[in-house]
Amino acid sequence: MSNEKVDVVIVGAGASGSVYASVLAKAGKKVVLLESGPDWELSDLISSEIWGRRIKPAGAPILLEGKNPMTYAAQGGWGVGGAALHYFANFPRLLPTDFRIKSEHSRAHDWPIAYEDVAPFYDKVARDTGVSGDAKAEEKWRPAGEAYPMPPMKTFRNGDIWLKGFDAAGIRMVPAPVGMNSVEYHGRPACLYDGWCHVGCPIGALANPQITYLGNARKAGAEVRALSTVTRILTNQAGTRVTGVEYYDDKHGKQIQEANVVVLAAWSAQNPRLLLNSATDKHAKGLSNSSGLVGKFMMSHHVASTWGMFDEDTQNHMGTIAVQYMSYEHYPKTSHPGAFGSxxxxxxxxxxxxxxxxxxxxxxxxxxxxxxxxxxxxxxGIKTFGEEQPRMENRVELTGEKDEFGMPLGKLFHSYDEDAVALWNANLEEGLKVARAAGAREAWSARGAMPTSHLMGGTIMGTGADNSVVNSFGQSHEIPNLWIAGPSIFPTAGASNPTFTIFALSQRGAERMASQWSTLTN
Amino acid sequence: MAGIGRRGFVKGATVGATIGALAFAVGGVEIIMTAQEARARGVPFRLLDGHQGEALEALGETLVPSAREAGIAHFIDQQLSVPPTESLLQARIFNFRPPFADFYRSAIVAVDAGSNKMFGRDFVLLSTADQRAFVDLMRQNKVEGWTGRPGALVYAVLRADAVDVVYGTMEGYEALGIPYMPHIPPEKRW
Structure with a gap:
C-alpha cells in the first residue's frame, strides 16, 4: 500500500530522529517518523526496574559476536523516544582533541569538523531542552561557551563522599552537566531525586524526546507512526536518489512511504543493517557503500566501575541515575602511559x-x-568511561537468518584492542586508589566481562566517499537526499556520554537540510 | 506539566497504570495476583511442567533466599507465556532470542545432567549444602561435563530473576529499609 508522498520520512523516533522532525516540521516540511516500537505515554513510565523492561529493546535482535560482545539491551530503547526515553542524561560534550586525533596522535580519524563547529549547537540544545550544570567550572578543560540555563543538580552523600579521594588523587571534580531540571524549566517541573530516571521520568524533569523535540514536532504537524518497521530504503531506477522507504505497519501490512528526503536515524547497528539490505543493481554493496565502509568502525565506551562500602549512610537511594560530579582531568589521550585514549x-x-x-x-x-x-x-560507586579507537574489524554484517518481516538479521562483531584493555585496567586501578583515599572500609573493582556502553560508528562522517559514508552534516556522499543521523556518524568515540553530541549534531544537520532544501528536492 | 509535584502526579497517574499486574489463570479465569500469591494458591503453571517448576524454585532459593516463597517459578512461567515484546524477564536484557522458554528448559536440563554426574541425583533432590556447592561451581563454569549455555550465564540470569522477585518489588525495598519513592507505583505490589 502506498501513502501520500511527504517531504521527509525519518526512520526512528529516538534522540536524533526527533531533532530532525522538530526542526523540519517547524520549517514547514511535511514529516513522517516511522518507529518500530510502540508509542509511549508518560503515564506508562512505571517506577519499577522490572516494569521498566517494557521500554527496553524487543523485536529482531542484533546478533552478537567477538571477544567483547556489545551488550546493548540494557541501554537500548524500544519505541517512540528510543533509548533517550530512559537515558541517564549525562551531558558532557566532546572536547577539541576528539575532533583531531589523527592530526595530534596519528591515530584513528580526524573529524571533518572542529569542536568550534559543534559548540554553538551544544549551547542551542542546552537552551532548548534544558541542561543543569556549571559551565564555568568545566571551562578549565574546554573553550568557553554559554552558561547552562539551570544551576547544578543537588548532590547527596553517595556523590560527595568521593570528593576527598579524588582530591587526594589530584583529580578535580566539578558538577556534572545533565539533561534534567534542577529547577522548573520551560514549564517542566524540577527533579525530585527519586532515582527512577532509567525507567523513564513521568513528571517531565528528564529531557526525553517525547516532551522536548517530539512534542515540538507533533505540534508543528509531524506524524509519528509507531509499530512501523522499515525494511528497505528505495531508490530511483538510476540509483541517484532515494524515493522513500518500504515498511511493515502495526498490522504487518507492507507499506510504501514516498518522500523527497529520507533520514536514517535508527541507531548505530540498525542504520548499517538497513543500508546493506537496500542493495540494488546500482548499489550492489548497499546504499552509500561504494567505499565498503557501511557497518565498519563500530565503537563502544568501556566503563571502569569501582565500588566502595562506607561506614556512614551514603543515601544511595537518593539522587538521579545521572552522575553528580565529573572530571575531564584524564581526558587528554595520553593521560595514562601505555594506554591510549580519553x-x-x-x-x-x-x-x-x-x-x-x-x-x-x-x-x-x-x-x-x-x-x-x-x-x-x-x-x-564511581565510573570512568574510556575511549575505544575505531577499527575496521568491529563491524555490522547481514546474516542468513531473517526476522519476521524477511529482513536479514544484523550481526555485530566487537572486540577491544590492547589499548582499550590497558586503559580500562588503568582506570580501575585509579578508582581503587580514590576509593581508599575517600575512606571506604572496603573497595573493589567490577572486573569480569569488560563492559560495553554507547554503541557508535557504522556510517561514519568524513571528507569524502573514499574514507567515510556521510559528510559532517550526515548527508550521504553518494546520494544527496539520503541523510543519516545519530551516533553512527561519529568517526571516533571520545569518552563522553554521546547523547548531547547526538542532539547537537542532529540540530546542525537538520538546520543544514532546511537551509539547503531546494538543492535536495531538485 | 508546570506545578505538578510528585504527590499530585502519582495521584493522577496511578489510575493510568493499568498494566501493573500479572494475570494468572485459575479455573479458566484470569485473576490478577502476585507471583507469591499464585504459588501460595497452587496456581498451575502455564508452560513449565512440575519438575521444571521445582527446579527453578530450588535454584532460585539457592541463589537468593526467599525466592521460592516469592514465587520465582510462577513469575518466570507467567512471563514466558506473554509475547516476548511484553516480557519483563531479564532474558530480554541478556539479548536472548525468543522464545525465552528455550533458555530455561535447556538450563534445567544442563543443571540436572551436571547434578546427576556429580551427585547421582537431580538438583532438587540435593541437600542444601550440595546445592550451594553445585551453584558455586556453575557460577565459575567449573561443572564437569556441562553442556549448553555456559554455567556462568545460567547463574547470572537465574540470579537476576531471583533478585527481581525478592528485592525488585516494593516489599523487597521495604525489607531492606530502602524508601521506594515511586513516581508511578506498580499497581500490584509484587
Missing amino acids: SFITAGFALKTTDLAVSRADLFGPELADYMKQAARHLA
Whole structure:
C-alpha cells in the first residue's frame, strides 16, 4: 500500500530522529517518523526496574559476536523516544582533541569538523531542552561557551563522599552537566531525586524526546507512526536518489512511504543493517557503500566501575541515575602511559536493588542477603568511561537468518584492542586508589566481562566517499537526499556520554537540510 | 506539566497504570495476583511442567533466599507465556532470542545432567549444602561435563530473576529499609 508522498520520512523516533522532525516540521516540511516500537505515554513510565523492561529493546535482535560482545539491551530503547526515553542524561560534550586525533596522535580519524563547529549547537540544545550544570567550572578543560540555563543538580552523600579521594588523587571534580531540571524549566517541573530516571521520568524533569523535540514536532504537524518497521530504503531506477522507504505497519501490512528526503536515524547497528539490505543493481554493496565502509568502525565506551562500602549512610537511594560530579582531568589521550585514549571520570548516582545485587555478582545465598542489607545504606560507586579507537574489524554484517518481516538479521562483531584493555585496567586501578583515599572500609573493582556502553560508528562522517559514508552534516556522499543521523556518524568515540553530541549534531544537520532544501528536492 | 509535584502526579497517574499486574489463570479465569500469591494458591503453571517448576524454585532459593516463597517459578512461567515484546524477564536484557522458554528448559536440563554426574541425583533432590556447592561451581563454569549455555550465564540470569522477585518489588525495598519513592507505583505490589 502506498501513502501520500511527504517531504521527509525519518526512520526512528529516538534522540536524533526527533531533532530532525522538530526542526523540519517547524520549517514547514511535511514529516513522517516511522518507529518500530510502540508509542509511549508518560503515564506508562512505571517506577519499577522490572516494569521498566517494557521500554527496553524487543523485536529482531542484533546478533552478537567477538571477544567483547556489545551488550546493548540494557541501554537500548524500544519505541517512540528510543533509548533517550530512559537515558541517564549525562551531558558532557566532546572536547577539541576528539575532533583531531589523527592530526595530534596519528591515530584513528580526524573529524571533518572542529569542536568550534559543534559548540554553538551544544549551547542551542542546552537552551532548548534544558541542561543543569556549571559551565564555568568545566571551562578549565574546554573553550568557553554559554552558561547552562539551570544551576547544578543537588548532590547527596553517595556523590560527595568521593570528593576527598579524588582530591587526594589530584583529580578535580566539578558538577556534572545533565539533561534534567534542577529547577522548573520551560514549564517542566524540577527533579525530585527519586532515582527512577532509567525507567523513564513521568513528571517531565528528564529531557526525553517525547516532551522536548517530539512534542515540538507533533505540534508543528509531524506524524509519528509507531509499530512501523522499515525494511528497505528505495531508490530511483538510476540509483541517484532515494524515493522513500518500504515498511511493515502495526498490522504487518507492507507499506510504501514516498518522500523527497529520507533520514536514517535508527541507531548505530540498525542504520548499517538497513543500508546493506537496500542493495540494488546500482548499489550492489548497499546504499552509500561504494567505499565498503557501511557497518565498519563500530565503537563502544568501556566503563571502569569501582565500588566502595562506607561506614556512614551514603543515601544511595537518593539522587538521579545521572552522575553528580565529573572530571575531564584524564581526558587528554595520553593521560595514562601505555594506554591510549580519553577517560571521563564520574561519581555519585542513585542505586536501586538491582544495582546493589550487580555490584557483587559473585555472591549468592545467605552471603548475598547479608550483603544486600549492608549495601542498602552504605554502598556508593564511581565510573570512568574510556575511549575505544575505531577499527575496521568491529563491524555490522547481514546474516542468513531473517526476522519476521524477511529482513536479514544484523550481526555485530566487537572486540577491544590492547589499548582499550590497558586503559580500562588503568582506570580501575585509579578508582581503587580514590576509593581508599575517600575512606571506604572496603573497595573493589567490577572486573569480569569488560563492559560495553554507547554503541557508535557504522556510517561514519568524513571528507569524502573514499574514507567515510556521510559528510559532517550526515548527508550521504553518494546520494544527496539520503541523510543519516545519530551516533553512527561519529568517526571516533571520545569518552563522553554521546547523547548531547547526538542532539547537537542532529540540530546542525537538520538546520543544514532546511537551509539547503531546494538543492535536495531538485 | 508546570506545578505538578510528585504527590499530585502519582495521584493522577496511578489510575493510568493499568498494566501493573500479572494475570494468572485459575479455573479458566484470569485473576490478577502476585507471583507469591499464585504459588501460595497452587496456581498451575502455564508452560513449565512440575519438575521444571521445582527446579527453578530450588535454584532460585539457592541463589537468593526467599525466592521460592516469592514465587520465582510462577513469575518466570507467567512471563514466558506473554509475547516476548511484553516480557519483563531479564532474558530480554541478556539479548536472548525468543522464545525465552528455550533458555530455561535447556538450563534445567544442563543443571540436572551436571547434578546427576556429580551427585547421582537431580538438583532438587540435593541437600542444601550440595546445592550451594553445585551453584558455586556453575557460577565459575567449573561443572564437569556441562553442556549448553555456559554455567556462568545460567547463574547470572537465574540470579537476576531471583533478585527481581525478592528485592525488585516494593516489599523487597521495604525489607531492606530502602524508601521506594515511586513516581508511578506498580499497581500490584509484587
